[in-house]
Amino acid sequence: MTSPLRSGRALLPTLVLMLSSVTGCDDDTPTPVPDAGTQHPTDSGTDGGTDDAGTDGGPSEPWDGSYTVLDDPGDWIDRGAFSECRFTATNPTLEECEDPANFDLSSCNADQLAAVAPHGIYAGDGRGARPLEDGGTSVTPGVAGFQLFSDGGTDTLLGRPLTTRMTDGGRFFLSARQTHPALGEQVFSLAGCETPKPGFITGCYVTCRQTPQFYTWTPGTFEVERAERSGEAEVSGGLQLVSESFVELGMPADVYVTHGHAYVVSLNRSGRFGGLTVFDVSDPAHPVFKTSISLPGDSYWNGVWAKDNALYVASADTGVSVFDISNPGAPEFVMGLPGNGYANVHTVLVDGDRLYASDITDYVGSTRVYDVSTPLAPVLRQVITLPEQYALGGPHDFFAYQDRLYISNAFGGYSVMDVSDLENVRHLGQYFYPGFGGFAHHSAVGTFAGRTIAFEGGEFPGSHLRVLEVSDPANIVKIGEYRMRYSTSIHNMILKGERLYIAWYHEGLRVLNVANPTQPRQVAHFNTFRDSDPNRGDSPFEGAIGIRVPGDGYVYVVDTSRGLLIFNEL
Structure with missing residues (x-):
């Protein structure tokens, strides 16, 4: 590194x-x-x-x-939440951050997700929304990006090889884990929820990090689009x-x-x-x-x-x-x-x-x-x-x-x-x-x-x-x-x-x-x-x-x- x-x-x-x-x-x-x-x-x-x-x-x-x-x-520019789906665990462990069962996808459209091509590069925007003790919400920006292959290539989530890929039968869940000497152990997971227009996917995510000094986790929603231009x-x-x-x-x-x-x-x-x-x-x-x-x-x-x-x-x-x-x-x-x-x-x-x-x-x-x-x-x-x-x-x-x-x-x-x-x-x-x-x-x-x-x-x-x-x-x-x-x-x-x-x-x-x-x-x-x-x-x-x-x-x-x-x- x-x-x-x-x-x-x-x-x-x-x-x-x-x-x-x-x-x-x-x-x-x-x-x-x-x-x-x-x-x-x-x-x-x-x-x-x-x-x-x-x-x-x-x-x-x-x-x-x-x-x-x-x-x-x-x-x-804060454009509001991108999706109704949510990461539901509270104070999750790294393993819980990797578990698709901790994402509420009840509002999602499986038929739309089933039609997503199983390959391509997507890039986009993330919106972290962390609850505060006073009942408010701390909103922070982020980025989202992944690359999927249908011919045996190495799938990645923001440059990290996937540990989990579920992209069939109307499911869309990706997760990656990274160990870094300075940044500690990190888990990144996202769940697709719908495709509001051709080439776009929206959904929710969580990022979790454990270092010797602290543990943090931030849930949020995302919007990505196919990086290769169409139309x-x-x-x-x-x-x-x-x-x-x-x-x-x-x-x-x-x-x-x-x-x-x-x-x-x-x-x-x-x-x-x-x-x-x-x-x-x-x-x-x-x-x-x-x-x-x-x-x-x-x-x-x-x-x-x-x-x-x-x-x-x-x-x-x-x-x-x-x-x-x-x-x-x-x-x-x-x-x-x-x-x-x-x-x-x-x-x-x-x-x-x-x-x-x-x-x-x-x-x-x-x-x-x-x-x-x-x-x-x-x-x-x-x-x-x-x-x-x-x-x-x-x-x-x-x-x-x-x-x-x-x-x-x-x-x-x-x-x-x-x-x-x-x-x-x-x-x-x-x-x-x-x-x-x-x-x-x-x-x-x-x-x-x-x-x-x-x-x-x-x-x-x-x-x-x-x-x-x-x-x-x-x-x-x-x-x-x-x-x-x-x-x-x-x-x-x-x-x-x-x-x-x-x-x-x-x-x-x-x-x-x-x-x-x-x-x-x-x-x-x-x-x-x-x-x-x-x-x-x-x-x-x-x-x-x-x-x-x-x-x-x-x-x-x-x-x-x-x-x-x-x-x-x-």
Whole structure:
């Protein structure tokens, strides 16, 4: 198992349903990857233009800079109990948590459950509802996900092999047990109750945990839906899949394109080490594998960036590794950047002669700033730490724009720093997610109608695109949003002119026209996620994860299973 320090997903104490599946305690759990960096417009402007409507949308009207401040209910919205079924035991033992007899299914529809396909990947939302001594109820959010096979594969519940599966004769009960040295003995069980619409299952669950210090149990209800999209065309809006290249190492997480080569970094997954995979993409329709690098004890590589002949790799094991890519197809290790002992570097970003590296060690972390005017010999110039009230998870990502650094600081919100003078870095303002479990993860920033606009996304189910007016960092307001399915999570994005290219996990590649930032419009999409793809799991962090639009006429997307996908740029 991976140490909880390996991933910011260790910071979800409130996500009670199947908690360990999103804590970063398993190598199967991916970590976030870096953002668009300096690939921003000088003014994404008011010219408007006509989109290829395809099946996704029509032209955007020019924006005059006016907006209405919108309320922000948060990512997780309490929609009430999902089902009438209930876990009935009080103060249950671990064994009682595994017993289907302790679930009241009297209100359930066996005929509907009998029609559920005995295979597929489902993802969704959990709602813990724990009774309080004063007669009230404590409601907490969660996640639910499972993968079932009909051909002898290993069935899982939030990444854990099932100990019980009952999915015939109108029954639907799944249970899994896990022993972890830090989190103790855990049991996760859920019972399906009805299928309110095609592709959906609702029901109830319980999660129970025994450690040497305490015992907890939380019942609740859930709603899941088939992760593979149905009822929508695979592709629209003029996108074309130009090529696809499988990545053998671990789980692909990020890509950078330079010198006619694509550099894909991967995380450890299911016993397969991560590392670096290099493709010659001088002919994007026919990528050529060049080499792969995986180092024992140092292969949990989450982010990658380049400047001239230097390639910078973010490692959760050792910090930042520098490679010489003067021979693009054969990177040579140069050095590990100096740090104060162990450093869990999550992402890297180059802006001019600065390299920013996010160190999320101990959930607080810092942003290290290196001078890379000599790219192969970085020099540490500054270590930026946020005020204590914002240091809740560490800087998972950042975006550099017009002497400001926009930091997505996990549970600490979205902070804006003045970095014009590294000897006098100042915190200018912050936007904090309301509600349960808000997790600031990634953004892209540009100028529209004279205003500075941030397109910002979180992570975990329900996370979506927020549009923030950040011209005055001391008074950041929400002016727009764009949501996909509630069960899915947005991930990385690239702002290119009036187009926002988004790697949206299960939703694949989504292209939005943001000429009017208050009304983002989808103009194209490609569904990359398929149940049948090799090494797929039931995590909410499956599908399109990394993205680059380097300006060569193509869009480079990393999918956690399929590897490197290259599309035409719209």
